[in-house]
Amino acid sequence: MNKPASHLKRALLRRVATAAALLLAMAASARAEQTFSFDHTPGKLPKTVVPVSYAIELTPDMTSLALPGVETVEIEVRQPTRQLTLNAVSTTFTDVTLDDGAQRAEVTTDAAAQTATLSFAQPLAAGRHRLRIAFTAQINRFGTGLFSVDYPTRDGTKRLISSKLEPADARRIFPCWDEPAFKASFALTVVIPRHLLAVGNMPVTGEQPVGDNLKKVAFAPTPKMSSYLFVLTVGELERVTADAGGVTIGVVTTEGKTGQGRFALDSAVKLLAWYNDYFGVKYPLPKLDLIAVPGGFGGAMENWGGITFFESRLLFDPATNAETARRGIFAIIAHEMAHMWFGDLVTMAWWDNLWLNEGFASWMATKASAQFYPQWQSWLNGYGAKQLAMSLDARRTSHPIQQPIADHSEAVTAFDAITYSKGQALIRMLENYLGEQAFRDGIRKYMAAHAYGNSTTADLWRALESAAGKTITGVAASFTEQDGVPLVVARTDCDGAVQRLTLRQDRFVIAPLGTDAAPLPPRSWQIPVAIGPVGGRPFDEILLQGSAEMAAGGCGDAIKVNLGDIGYFRVEYGPKNRGALLSALPRMQVNDRLNVVADSWALVQAGRAEPATYFALLDALDPADHRAVWDQVISSLAALNRLSRDRAERPAIQAYARSKLRPVLDRVGWDGAGSADDDTALLRASLISTLGDLGDATVVAEAKRRFAAFLEDPNALPTALRDAVTHVVGVTADRATYDRLLALARKSTVTNERLRYYYAAASARDPELARATLALTLTGELPETIVPGIISTVASTGEQPQLAWDFVRQNFEALLAKQGPNFRDGFVPNFMTNFTDAAHAAELAAFAPSHSTSGGRVMVARALESIAISGGLVSRVLTAASDWIRVHKP
The missing domain is CATH 1.20.58 (Methane Monooxygenase Hydroxylase; Chain G, domain 1)
Incomplete structure (x- = not known):
């Protein structure tokens, strides 16, 4: 536990006070420039009463999981009313008074709406009032609101508590106006056992003993922010820090693990400086903690000043992690830190504009990875994210990036690949269209205008257009305000020695076979399209609206549409140009070759091309091609393998897949001579896992041999191969191997190791072992975070979907209570x-x-x-x- 000396504490308080004054000044300036209308922001709560600030005291009981608390909320009554409504879930109201006891409220709750209505005998006059609420909430065992995590250590099982509130779970901790437009300041105090450390949004301003074993910890007030960004983590924690231009960066872990946070700490320091420059607005809080939580939820959450991460997504241990794990750790840190501006400093007014948070954070994370680690080729290797978004966006159940959200349950559904990855792809396309410098200038204007407030998509377009001097609203709106994937149909014809290229728009659709539903409506987009010869520079870049025709080189030249693969659209070539492209495949840049392969498979899925055309393309690929190309091939072959489960076609499909992938593995070998952090290492692991799933006898035997050697000497198996080898061993496990995997999981206190062995055991294709895994999900042995993933793994990798479904139905209420x-x-x-x-x-x-x-x-x-x-x-x-x-x- 770090406890500052008194002179350091005074310096910290001065820094906090200075920052608070700056925040208030900037907030006042920003409010004048807001263009969104608070009164017309979608949401469920009335806007007659709004919060200004919260002073919250919580006394969490780590044993009983009760959460008593008292809060004083300064509110602004905008028009006289006898009632005010706010959000609350699973909360008992003990006492509610107004203005130091001048009135006492009657409380009625609506569990379905997750609200509480406070009724007063006399109307509340317009103006400021103080609302005091004494209440008891609860600490959950599942990862929403404030939740508990029991985790193994060498000294036995220990418990911490942490929070995860997006989109609408602050209401599970304290009664509040739990919608993003209701920004307010939060001053937190917690009463906890003295040996524990508490981490919140802001620095600790003071601690004082309470009774024999407790202490009261007070945090500085936050700037104005949305309630879902509130954070609290309490446990036997350690913190390691570094200075980043006057901001204290910290990595917080359970005891003994701070050394594993060094890569994260170094990454955060350099990211903060780069983001400060890019956004043109410096990170305004005095500290930023990265908090490693060993359970509760599976990702990360951008709480302002205190980002929480599932432990394995933040910590790096060279003894158990592959070197390539740094890529994912850096990417998730970069994503969450980008939210400190996109999401926290400037917040969407309602969940219909969630993409302003997630699309931009995803784009910025990849941009930052490309900046600091160009050798990772993050745009190229992250291609799968766009592919997933396009596959979902081609369906009837797709939605616009900017979509209507009715309530908190629908807000959860918005956290999908369209919001994240289509949003990211659109931003990259717009940046390319406007130019990198003009785009950044527009982002800086947007940040300056809306800091500490809320915004809409229209606000962003105005800022970009103002900076670039170029109209983009029509381009952008055609991708954000309607669903669907554009299809550019490209045909070439010869006019003497000159080749003519004709382009026309269509809608790319993947629909069920023989559906009786009406066809999806046509769409029209404004599409920036780069066109040029294979291996060359674009000779034309047009804004395609409807159709277009142009000269395109000499007769028979291979012409690539979407050159560089920046655009968010599919391309369907005519037979002449398709043949020319196939012949020119080796001369293409990797990103263009990848684009052709991915679009070819998508056209098969959409019924616009026969499988034979895709297989002919695969036959033309070189085993020495880039990892990104082979990862795309692996994805399509794995899909065919999954679809053919329990069908007569499977042996032929698996044999074909092995014939394509084994030469690639033979080329890279099991033991490469290159860096442990190169693309070959990642490709090798992917090939071993996939060939094991496909039943390649040689790969399975080698994986078992290496695993046996690992059991005798852990150093015998490189960290780069441990996930892949353990996976193959799990898929083919007998009872003895299965029991050994579980023993390894139970022995380890390292989160990523435990997950490796539990998931490998869940992959076993023996039905009896699958039953044993499913039974394990009810025992409390597994981290509750991974229970859904374990059940899904039994169904998918373990190929026991019916057995798993029967289990879910039979145990649904027990699983629901836990999850x-x-x-x-x-x-x-x-x-x-x-x-x-x-x-x-x-x-x-x-x-x-x-x-x-x-x-x-x-x-x-x-x-x-x-x-x-x-x-x-x-x-x-x-x-x-x-x-x-x-x-x-x-």
Whole structure:
């Protein structure tokens, strides 16, 4: 526990006071420039009463998990009222008074709406008032609100508590106006055991003993911020710090793990300086902690001043992590730190503009990785994110980036690949269209104008246009305000020695086979399209609206559309140019070759091309091609393998897939001579895992041999291969191997190691072992964070979907109690996409719990369409694929 000396404490208080004064001044300036209308912001709460500041005291009970608290909220009554409504969930109200006891409120709660209404005998006059609420909430065992985490140490199991509030779970900790437009300041005090450390949004300003074993810890007030950015973590924690231009950067871990936070700490220091310069507004808080939580949730959360991470996403231990793990750690830190500006400093007014947070943070994370580690080729190797977004965006159940959100349950559904990855792809395309410098100037104007406030997408377009002197609203709106993926149909014809290229727009659609639904409506976009010869510079870049025609080199030249692969659209070539591109494949830049391969597979999925055209393309690939190209191939072959489960076509498909991938593994070998942090290391691991799934006998035998050697001497297996080798061993495990995997998981106190072994055990394809894994999810042994993933792994990698589904139905109430509402709304629909038949679709349609909220119904609709699409691919693609394979005999 770090406890500052008195002179350091005084210096810290001066810094906090200076920062607070600056924040208030900037906030006042920003309010004058706000262009969004608070009164017309979507949301559920009335805007007749708004919070100005909260003073909150919490006394969490780490044993009983009760959460008593008292808060004083300074409110502004905008028009006289006898009632005010705010958010609360699972909260008991003890006493509610106004203005130092002048009035006492009666409280009525609405569990479905997650609100509490306070009624007063006399109307509240317009103006400022002080609302005091004494209450008791609860600490959850699932990862929303304030939650507990029990984690193993060498001294036994210990417990910490932490918070995860996005989109709407601050209401589970204290009553509040839990919508992003209601920005306020939060001053937190917590009463905790003396041996524990508490971390919040702001620095600690004082500690004082309470009774024999407790202490009261006070934090400085936050700047104005949305309630979902509040953070509290309490436990037996350690903190290591560094200075970054006057801001204290900290990495907070459970005891004994701060050394594993060194890479994260160094990364955060250099990112803060770079972001300060890029955004043109310096990070305004006096500290920024990166907090490693060994359970509770699986990702990271951008709480202002105190970002929480699932431990394995933040810490790096060279003894257990592959060197390549630094890539993911840097990327998630860069994403969350970008939120300190996009999301925290400037916040979307409502969840319909969530992409302003997530799309920009995803784009900035990749941009930062490219800046500091160009050798990682992050745009190229991150190609799968755009592919996933485009595959979802091609469906009927897609949604615009900027989408209507009715309530908190629907807000959860907005955290998807379209919001994140389509948003990221759109921003990259717009930056390329405007120019990097003009785009940055626009971002700086946007930040300066809306700091400490809320904004909308329209505000961003205005700032970019003002800086660039170039209209982009029409371009951007065509991608943000409507769903769908553009398809550019490209045809070449010769006019003597001159080649003419014709382009026209269509809508790229992946729909269930034989659907009775009406066709998806046509769309029209304004698409920046770069066109040029293979291996050359663009000879034309146009804004495609409808159709266009142009000269395109000499007759027979291979012309690439979407040159450089910056655009968010698919391309369908005519037979002449497709043939020329196939011949020119080796001369293409890697990103263009990857683009051709990905679009070719997508056209097969959409029924616009036959599998034979894709397989012919794969035959033209060089085993020495880039990792990104082979990862795309692995993805498509793995999809065919999954679709062919329990079908007669599977042996032929697996044999073909092995024939394509084994030469690549033979080239890179099991023991490469290059850097442990290069693309070859990542490709090697991916190939070993995939070939193990495909039943490659040689790969399976080698994985088992290396695992046996590892059991005798852990140093015998490089960290770069441990995930892949353990995975293959898990898939093919017998009872003895399965028990050994569980023993390794139980012995380890390192989160990423525990996950490695538990997930490998869950991958076992023996039905009896699958039953044992499923039973384990009810025992409390597994971190609750990974229970949904373990069940899904039994169904997918372990290939026991029916067994897992029967288990989920039989134990649904127990699982729901442990996992919380997201298990009902999101997990069950997503889980059912393991099936491809109408009978299981009907079971999901009839599964009442997942239809109990509007967000759940959205997820069910998406899953039903996914099942139908997979069923169509089974009947349309598998037979054609196996017929081609039989003729061409791999």
